[in-house]
Amino acid sequence: MNHIHPTPALLPEDMADALLDSLTQQHYCVIDHFIADDVMASLRELALARQQAGAMRQAGTSRAAVTNPDLRADQIAWLDEDDAHPAVRHYFGLLSELQQLLNRQLMMGLDHVETHFAIYPAGSSGYATHIDQFHQHSPGATASSRALTLIIYLNEHWPPEAGGELRLYTGQHAAAPLPEAEHIDIAPLGGRLVLFLSDRFWHAVRPATQARVSVTGWFKTR
Protein backbone atom coordinates (compact mmCIF):
# COMPACT_ATOMS: atom_id res chain seq x y z
CA MET A 1 0.00 0.00 0.00
CA ASN A 2 1.06 3.57 -0.62
CA HIS A 3 2.33 5.69 2.17
CA ILE A 4 0.69 9.07 2.52
CA HIS A 5 2.34 11.92 4.39
CA PRO A 6 -0.15 14.63 5.21
CA THR A 7 1.41 18.08 5.37
CA PRO A 8 -0.06 20.90 7.46
CA ALA A 9 -1.55 22.53 4.36
CA LEU A 10 -2.81 19.92 1.92
CA LEU A 11 -3.82 22.60 -0.54
CA PRO A 12 -0.85 24.64 -1.85
CA GLU A 13 -1.44 28.38 -1.94
CA ASP A 14 -0.98 28.82 -5.70
CA MET A 15 -3.52 26.07 -6.31
CA ALA A 16 -5.96 27.66 -3.89
CA ASP A 17 -5.57 31.03 -5.65
CA ALA A 18 -6.14 29.54 -9.11
CA LEU A 19 -9.18 27.69 -7.84
CA LEU A 20 -10.72 30.79 -6.24
CA ASP A 21 -10.06 32.97 -9.31
CA SER A 22 -11.57 30.46 -11.67
CA LEU A 23 -14.62 29.74 -9.50
CA THR A 24 -15.27 33.45 -9.05
CA GLN A 25 -15.01 34.24 -12.74
CA GLN A 26 -16.57 31.16 -14.36
CA HIS A 27 -18.46 29.39 -11.57
CA TYR A 28 -16.45 26.28 -12.37
CA CYS A 29 -12.81 25.28 -12.30
CA VAL A 30 -10.51 22.52 -13.54
CA ILE A 31 -7.30 21.94 -11.59
CA ASP A 32 -4.76 19.35 -12.75
CA HIS A 33 -2.62 17.39 -10.27
CA PHE A 34 -5.00 18.32 -7.47
CA ILE A 35 -4.06 15.07 -5.74
CA ALA A 36 -0.62 13.46 -5.85
CA ASP A 37 -0.06 10.29 -7.87
CA ASP A 38 0.29 8.12 -4.77
CA VAL A 39 -3.01 9.35 -3.32
CA MET A 40 -4.69 8.82 -6.67
CA ALA A 41 -3.31 5.29 -6.98
CA SER A 42 -4.39 4.48 -3.46
CA LEU A 43 -7.95 5.80 -3.92
CA ARG A 44 -8.23 4.03 -7.26
CA GLU A 45 -7.06 0.76 -5.75
CA LEU A 46 -9.64 1.15 -2.99
CA ALA A 47 -12.49 1.88 -5.43
CA LEU A 48 -11.59 -1.20 -7.48
CA ALA A 49 -11.27 -3.33 -4.33
CA ARG A 50 -14.76 -2.24 -3.23
CA GLN A 51 -16.07 -3.18 -6.65
CA GLN A 52 -14.35 -6.57 -6.41
CA ALA A 53 -15.89 -7.07 -2.98
CA GLY A 54 -19.36 -6.40 -4.39
CA ALA A 55 -19.68 -3.19 -2.35
CA MET A 56 -20.70 -1.02 -5.30
CA ARG A 57 -24.21 -0.76 -6.65
CA GLN A 58 -25.81 0.53 -9.80
CA ALA A 59 -26.52 4.23 -9.39
CA GLY A 60 -30.07 5.55 -9.72
CA THR A 61 -31.53 8.83 -10.88
CA SER A 62 -34.41 10.59 -9.17
CA ARG A 63 -36.14 11.35 -12.46
CA ALA A 64 -36.36 7.70 -13.42
CA ALA A 65 -36.88 6.66 -9.78
CA VAL A 66 -35.22 3.38 -10.74
CA THR A 67 -31.83 2.38 -11.97
CA ASN A 68 -31.58 2.82 -15.70
CA PRO A 69 -28.15 2.22 -17.25
CA ASP A 70 -29.24 4.15 -20.35
CA LEU A 71 -29.45 7.31 -18.26
CA ARG A 72 -26.63 6.56 -15.90
CA ALA A 73 -24.17 3.69 -16.28
CA ASP A 74 -22.03 4.08 -13.19
CA GLN A 75 -21.76 1.96 -10.08
CA ILE A 76 -21.24 3.83 -6.84
CA ALA A 77 -20.06 3.29 -3.26
CA TRP A 78 -20.63 6.04 -0.69
CA LEU A 79 -17.66 7.06 1.44
CA ASP A 80 -17.85 7.35 5.19
CA GLU A 81 -16.07 10.21 6.96
CA ASP A 82 -15.07 7.79 9.74
CA ASP A 83 -13.33 5.46 7.29
CA ALA A 84 -9.86 4.72 8.70
CA HIS A 85 -8.23 4.06 5.31
CA PRO A 86 -5.28 6.52 5.02
CA ALA A 87 -6.19 7.64 1.48
CA VAL A 88 -9.80 8.26 2.51
CA ARG A 89 -8.64 10.23 5.54
CA HIS A 90 -6.34 12.26 3.33
CA TYR A 91 -9.21 12.86 0.91
CA PHE A 92 -11.58 14.06 3.64
CA GLY A 93 -8.76 16.26 4.96
CA LEU A 94 -8.51 17.89 1.55
CA LEU A 95 -12.27 18.37 1.37
CA SER A 96 -12.27 19.98 4.77
CA GLU A 97 -9.53 22.43 3.75
CA LEU A 98 -11.38 23.18 0.55
CA GLN A 99 -14.62 23.81 2.42
CA GLN A 100 -12.89 26.17 4.85
CA LEU A 101 -11.20 28.04 2.01
CA LEU A 102 -14.44 28.51 0.08
CA ASN A 103 -16.36 29.59 3.15
CA ARG A 104 -13.66 32.04 4.20
CA GLN A 105 -12.95 33.53 0.77
CA LEU A 106 -16.25 33.21 -1.10
CA MET A 107 -18.76 33.03 1.79
CA MET A 108 -20.27 29.89 0.34
CA GLY A 109 -21.77 28.67 3.60
CA LEU A 110 -20.84 25.05 2.92
CA ASP A 111 -21.82 22.85 5.84
CA HIS A 112 -20.97 19.25 4.97
CA VAL A 113 -20.17 16.94 2.10
CA GLU A 114 -21.54 13.69 0.72
CA THR A 115 -19.28 11.72 -1.54
CA HIS A 116 -18.98 8.44 -3.41
CA PHE A 117 -16.68 6.49 -5.68
CA ALA A 118 -18.05 6.00 -9.18
CA ILE A 119 -17.00 3.44 -11.78
CA TYR A 120 -18.37 3.51 -15.31
CA PRO A 121 -17.58 0.13 -16.89
CA ALA A 122 -15.65 -0.08 -20.17
CA GLY A 123 -18.03 0.52 -23.09
CA SER A 124 -20.49 2.47 -20.93
CA SER A 125 -22.93 5.01 -22.34
CA GLY A 126 -21.98 7.53 -19.63
CA TYR A 127 -24.50 9.74 -17.88
CA ALA A 128 -27.26 11.62 -19.72
CA THR A 129 -27.46 15.43 -19.50
CA HIS A 130 -28.62 16.46 -16.04
CA ILE A 131 -28.34 18.96 -13.20
CA ASP A 132 -27.10 17.70 -9.83
CA GLN A 133 -29.49 19.56 -7.60
CA PHE A 134 -32.54 17.40 -8.08
CA HIS A 135 -30.83 14.10 -7.50
CA GLN A 136 -31.42 11.47 -4.94
CA HIS A 137 -29.25 11.93 -1.89
CA SER A 138 -27.32 9.41 0.08
CA PRO A 139 -29.29 7.33 2.58
CA GLY A 140 -29.76 9.33 5.74
CA ALA A 141 -28.73 12.60 4.12
CA THR A 142 -30.69 15.71 4.96
CA ALA A 143 -32.87 17.57 2.50
CA SER A 144 -30.40 20.48 2.35
CA SER A 145 -29.31 21.40 -1.12
CA ARG A 146 -26.24 20.59 -3.12
CA ALA A 147 -24.27 23.80 -3.60
CA LEU A 148 -21.00 22.70 -5.16
CA THR A 149 -20.15 19.58 -7.15
CA LEU A 150 -16.65 18.14 -6.90
CA ILE A 151 -15.14 15.40 -9.05
CA ILE A 152 -11.63 13.96 -8.89
CA TYR A 153 -10.65 11.49 -11.60
CA LEU A 154 -8.73 8.36 -10.72
CA ASN A 155 -7.69 7.12 -14.16
CA GLU A 156 -4.03 6.27 -14.57
CA HIS A 157 -3.97 6.14 -18.37
CA TRP A 158 -6.60 7.95 -20.36
CA PRO A 159 -5.93 8.42 -24.11
CA PRO A 160 -8.19 10.95 -25.91
CA GLU A 161 -9.81 8.18 -27.98
CA ALA A 162 -11.18 6.57 -24.81
CA GLY A 163 -13.87 9.31 -24.66
CA GLY A 164 -15.57 9.61 -21.28
CA GLU A 165 -15.29 13.39 -21.13
CA LEU A 166 -17.37 15.41 -18.73
CA ARG A 167 -19.40 17.70 -20.99
CA LEU A 168 -20.13 20.89 -19.11
CA TYR A 169 -22.68 23.21 -20.73
CA THR A 170 -21.51 26.73 -20.10
CA GLY A 171 -24.78 28.53 -20.91
CA GLN A 172 -27.76 28.70 -18.58
CA HIS A 173 -30.72 26.62 -19.69
CA ALA A 174 -34.16 26.13 -18.16
CA ALA A 175 -34.30 22.59 -19.57
CA ALA A 176 -31.68 20.12 -20.75
CA PRO A 177 -29.67 21.73 -23.59
CA LEU A 178 -29.15 20.06 -26.96
CA PRO A 179 -25.93 18.00 -27.16
CA GLU A 180 -24.08 20.61 -29.18
CA ALA A 181 -25.11 23.68 -27.15
CA GLU A 182 -22.08 25.70 -26.00
CA HIS A 183 -19.94 23.47 -23.82
CA ILE A 184 -16.49 22.40 -22.76
CA ASP A 185 -15.37 18.77 -22.74
CA ILE A 186 -13.14 17.81 -19.82
CA ALA A 187 -11.14 14.58 -20.12
CA PRO A 188 -11.17 12.43 -16.94
CA LEU A 189 -7.41 12.60 -16.39
CA GLY A 190 -6.03 11.12 -13.20
CA GLY A 191 -5.53 13.65 -10.39
CA ARG A 192 -7.69 16.29 -12.09
CA LEU A 193 -10.25 18.16 -10.00
CA VAL A 194 -13.44 19.69 -11.39
CA LEU A 195 -15.64 21.97 -9.29
CA PHE A 196 -18.85 23.66 -10.38
CA LEU A 197 -21.93 25.27 -8.86
CA SER A 198 -24.43 22.42 -8.64
CA ASP A 199 -27.56 24.37 -9.54
CA ARG A 200 -26.09 26.15 -12.54
CA PHE A 201 -24.48 23.69 -14.94
CA TRP A 202 -26.13 21.07 -17.06
CA HIS A 203 -23.61 18.33 -17.73
CA ALA A 204 -23.21 14.82 -19.09
CA VAL A 205 -20.63 12.05 -19.12
CA ARG A 206 -19.72 10.96 -22.66
CA PRO A 207 -19.53 7.27 -23.61
CA ALA A 208 -16.19 5.71 -22.68
CA THR A 209 -14.33 2.73 -24.09
CA GLN A 210 -12.35 2.17 -20.87
CA ALA A 211 -13.46 1.75 -17.28
CA ARG A 212 -13.73 5.26 -15.84
CA VAL A 213 -13.03 5.71 -12.14
CA SER A 214 -13.68 8.82 -10.05
CA VAL A 215 -14.66 10.13 -6.68
CA THR A 216 -17.56 12.58 -6.72
CA GLY A 217 -18.83 14.79 -3.94
CA TRP A 218 -21.36 17.49 -3.19
CA PHE A 219 -20.85 20.22 -0.66
CA LYS A 220 -24.18 21.09 0.85
CA THR A 221 -25.49 24.11 2.67
CA ARG A 222 -27.44 23.53 5.86
Ligand SMILES: O=C(O)CCC(=O)C(=O)O
Ligand atom coordinates in the same frame (compact mmCIF):
# COMPACT_ATOMS: atom_id res chain seq x y z
O1 LIG B 1 -17.91 11.89 -13.41
C1 LIG B 1 -18.24 12.95 -13.93
O2 LIG B 1 -17.48 13.56 -14.71
C2 LIG B 1 -19.60 13.54 -13.63
C3 LIG B 1 -20.47 12.67 -12.77
C4 LIG B 1 -21.82 13.29 -12.50
O3 LIG B 1 -22.27 14.15 -13.23
C5 LIG B 1 -22.62 12.89 -11.32
O4 LIG B 1 -22.27 11.90 -10.67
O5 LIG B 1 -23.62 13.57 -11.02
Ligand SMILES: [Fe+2]
Ligand atom coordinates in the same frame (compact mmCIF):
# COMPACT_ATOMS: atom_id res chain seq x y z
FE1 LIG C 1 -23.77 15.22 -12.22
